[in-house]
Amino acid sequence: MVKKEAFGNTTDGKAVELYTLTNSHGMEVRIMTYGGVIVSVKTPDKAGRLADIVLGYDTLTPYLSKNPYFGAIVGRYANRIGGARFTLDGKVYKLAANDGPNALHGGLKGFDKVVWQAESFQKGDAAGIILKYTSADGEEGYPGTVHVTVTYALNDKDEFHIDYQATTDKATPINLTNHTYFNLDGEGSGDVLGTEMMINAGHFTPVDSTLIPTGKIGSVTGTPLDFTKPTAIGARIDDKYEQLALGHGYDHNFVINRTGPGLALAARAYDPKSGRVLEVDTTEPGVQFYTGNFLNAVNGKHGHVYNKRDAFCLETQHYPDSPNKPEFPSAILRPGQTFHSTTIWKFSAR
């Protein structure tokens, strides 16, 4: 089922709508048209008790001014571009440096800070919404008018599908993700250090001190980044290991093990307290595992205060800084092509 209601206005007077998707198991996902933000995700624990397992705010206002990307669609280029510039077809493009010397998450006003056009649908057992946004040529320094469509759908198998599509009229970098912060025991229930994480990746992209990949592909074997077997997030997070020091914890792009194109398992998280499981499948080559290292006394939902490591993100994506790293899978979209990517979150409890 899909329900629609008003959720307030942006500072420049644009109306924001809130959509509620529900399935026959009582799962509920709420999404607003500002930033395409996933405002809440309610799923049952092993005893059937519902809890909201994503960080966020109760009302629109805090999302407008200080959102650390809670739930948001991120683009035109998710993650970092080194030196806030890239060269494409011989031309240099300059971007806003909004993260030290680098460009982060699409710029000063990325896809997380715009109001999307929405339309709801019901198709078989899936309830969903289609969000559309047109990013103008030159917006945030990027070339080409880009038409983006993001489809969110919840089905009766407790799967939440995110489909991204984009076209352009000039070659441009594209990297689209969703920045939901999960705490499987419920938002505001404390840290996620006890959550057991499995990341289906034998390799990662090591970073420099500004979190830009060095260009090397590193093996996770024998490092605290080896999550090929389920391991508590907190088991090694404070180990003396250079990459963890640079990231202030986990803030790394993992290279998903795959045998070919199409959907592949990226990660599976299990919270022993609630029994909730989240599996992430994606068509993307990478996933950024981020442990909320920059959260600091955020006044969240229901009077909850969120701190460092109170959530984790699994941002499916192309590798950071791909526009400056010809050795990485290309993130360039050209006229005539259609960018298409899918990520599925599968919820269960045991």
Ligand code: GLA
């Ligand atoms: C991403 C980045 C982090 C941080 C968050 C937002 O996950 O990798 O370093 O910038 O977004 O706070």
